[in-house]
Amino acid sequence: MRPLLTCLALLLPVLAFGADADEAALWKALREGGHVALMRHAIAPGVGDPAGFRLDDCTTQRKLSAQGRAQARAIGERFRANGITTAAVFSSQWCRCLDTARELALGEVAAFPGLNSFFADRGEEARHTAAVRALIRERAHSPLPLVLVTHQVNITALTGVFPASGEIIVLRVDGDTPSVAGRIRTD
Numbered sequence: 001m002r003p004l005l006t007c008l009a010l011l012l013p014v015l016a017f018g019a020d021a022d023e024a025a026l027w028k029a030l031r032e033g034g035h036v037a038l039m040r041h042a043i044a045p046g047v048g049d050p051a052g053f054r055l056d057d058c059t060t061q062r063k064l065s066a067q068g069r070a071q072a073r074a075i076g077e078r079f080r081a082n083g084i085t086t087a088a089v090f091s092s093q094w095c096r097c098l099d100t101a102r103e104l105a106l107g108e109v110a111a112f113p114g115l116n117s118f119f120a121d122r123g124e125e126a127r128h129t130a131a132v133r134a135l136i137r138e139r140a141h142s143p144l145p146l147v148l149v150t151h152q153v154n155i156t157a158l159t160g161v162f163p164a165s166g167e168i169i170v171l172r173v174d175g176d177t178p179s180v181a182g183r184i185r186t187d
Contacts, residue, residue, distance in 0.1 A: 027082035036171040037147045040163040043068035044096040058095035072103030091149040101149040115150040140173035
């Protein structure tokens with residue numbers, strides 16, 4: 001048993017270094033272009049939205065908690081600590097996404113309906129996913145890094161990944177279909 005524990009103790013720093021190196025490579029890819037930061041909104045307790053919610057009234061929607069606002073600000077700091085001080089930021093029209101995008105403080109936030117949740121209407125999945133792919137094709141190679149703030153259901157439809165709140169899925173853009181380059185966990 002003792003040799004196994006010794007082996008694990010020696011291996012953990014190597015594994016941690018590998019994760020750090022992978023994350024550093026993802027930040028570098030975002031700085032250099034041809035990659036997109038696809039981010040789930042920060043912590044907003046609950047699931048879905050209350051019955052009768054309206055996009056034009058944040059008081060009717062599920063909102064970021066104080067912890068979610070702090071998480072979003074911390075994620076913005078991580079962008080800046082990794083050399084990304086400004087970005088082209090697009091967000092779902094849901095208040096929790098817009099608030100997350102604004103708290104990142106990476107630049108002006110543009111609402112983009114293609115990033116809106118289709119959690120309550122799965123028939124909208126193909127239309128939303130196509131709109132996001134078109135936006136990625138159009139903007140992924142522009143001079144500013146591209147940051148898209150959206151919902152779990154949208155990210156899962158596009159990538160097959162079920163992200164945590166505030167998690168960033170880095171997409172590589174080669175041709176028409178973006179692929180997952182890696183994940184930046186922010187919890």
